[in-house]
Amino acid sequence: MTDLLRERYTRLLRWYPVADRADRGAEIVDTYVDLAATGQRRPRPADAVDLMAGGLRQRLRAHSALGLADALPVAGSLALMMTTVLAAVWLINTESPGVWHDPASPMLGPFHSIGTPTWVAWLLAPLAAPLGLGRWAVAAAITVTAAVAVAVSVVPWFEMTALHPPLFLLVAQIGLGLAALAADNRRGLLDTAVVIAPAAVAAALAAMVVPEHQIGREALSVAALILVTAVVVLGVFFTARRDRRGWWPAALLVWPVLLLGMGLSLSSTYSFASRKAVVVWAVASLLAAVAVLTLAVRRQAWRARRRAEARILHFHRVAEQAAAEAKTSPPLAK
Amino acid sequence: MKTPLQEPTFLILTALARAPLHGYGLILEVSELSQGRLSLRPGTLYGSLDRLSDDGLVTVDRTEVVDGRARKYYRLTDEGTELLRTETERMRQAVQVATLRLAGGFA
CATH class of the missing domain: 1.10.1530 (Hypothetical Oxidoreductase Yiak; Chain: A, domain 1)
Structure with a gap:
C-alpha cells in the first residue's frame, strides 16, 4: 500500500x-x-x-526568477480589486433605477441584464475571504462570467435582455479573474475587501454620472490606467527596496491590461457585434503576454548568470593579485 | 531577507532554534507552534527551506539513514539565529507597547 x-x-x-x-x-x-x-x-x-x-x-x-512567484499574490490582489470595482460599475450601469429600461425587453427574473448574476458573483468574492473560501468564490465568479459569455455569444440579440454585457467586457473580466486566483486565499482577499470598499463607492458615484449609451468604455479606460499606474508605482517601489518582486507584477498583468484595452481599441459597433474580433484579440494578447513573461524570465536568468560570472572573475583576479604580491614581497625573516 | 518576516518563515526559523530537525519533524513542530493553525505541506516546506538556504539562514546539519531512508536534518546558521533574535526583539517591543496602551499607560 x-x-x-x-x-x-x-x-x-x-x-x-x-x-x-x-x-x-x-x-x-x-x-x-x-x-x-x-x-x-x-x-x-x-x-x-x-x-x-x-x-x-x-x-x-x-532561472533566478523567484520574484515572479513572490509577485503572484500582489498581482492577484490588484486584479481582484479591479474586477470587483468594475463589477460594481456594471451592476449600477444596468440595474440602477436611474437607467432607462425598455419595458418590452425580456428580463432575467428580477434583473434587466443577463450580466447581473456575474457582477453579483464578483462582488461576493472578497466577502467570502473571512470564511477561507475566497479562491473558491473567485473560481465560481469566473465560471458564472464564462457561462454568461457563452450565452451572449450564442443567443440571438433580440432574445437577450436589453442591457446584455458585450463580449469584450466579459472576456476582460475573465482575464482579470484568472489573475485574481493568485491572490492570497485569506489575507490577500481580506485586504482586498477592505481596500475596495471606498473604491466601490467611488465606482458607484462614477457610474451614476456616466451616460447609459457609453456603458463601460470610460470605466475600462480608467481601469486600464489605474492598473498600469499601480504596477509602475509597485515596480519603482520594489526596485528601490531591492525587493525581488521588482517589475514582476507588471509582467504578470500584461494580459489583463491588454484585455481592458480591447474595448477601447475596437470601434464601438464592431466590438459589440463581432465575436471573432474579441476572440482574435484575446488570443493575440494572451500570446503577447506569454512572450513577455518568457522573455522576462530568460532575461532574469541571463542577468543572474552574468552576475555569477562577474563574481567568479573578481575572485580569480583577487587570487591572482594575492599570488603576485606573495611572489614579489621579501621573505619573512626567521 | 526582508523583515518583518512572514509568519511561515518566522515559525520555521523558530522551530529550528532548539535543535536541528528533518522535514517531517519541522512540519509537526510548526503546526504545534502555531497551535494547529498553520500546516505546511512538503512542497511548500522544501521550497521555503531552499529559499532560506539561498539567503544563508538555514543549512543541512547532517543526513541520517532510518529504515533505509536518508533523512536530512536542517539547522539555523549564525545569520539565521541572529535574524530570528532581531525579529523576536522587534515583535517583543511591539507587544510591550500594545500591552501598555491596552492597560491605559503611555508608550
Missing part, C-alpha cells in the same frame, strides 16, 4: 526540474508518506496542487 502511494507521489514530482527530482525527490515523497493518513491510497488533491506549485517554483528558482 505504502509502495503504491509512494509511486503515485513520485509521479507528481514530474513538475520539478530533473536536478531537483534527483536531489530532493525521495525526501519530499518520504515526507508525504510520513504525513499520509492510515489507509490512504492516493495523493490528496491539495497535495497534487502543492507539488505542482512547488515544482514550478523550483523551475523559476533555477
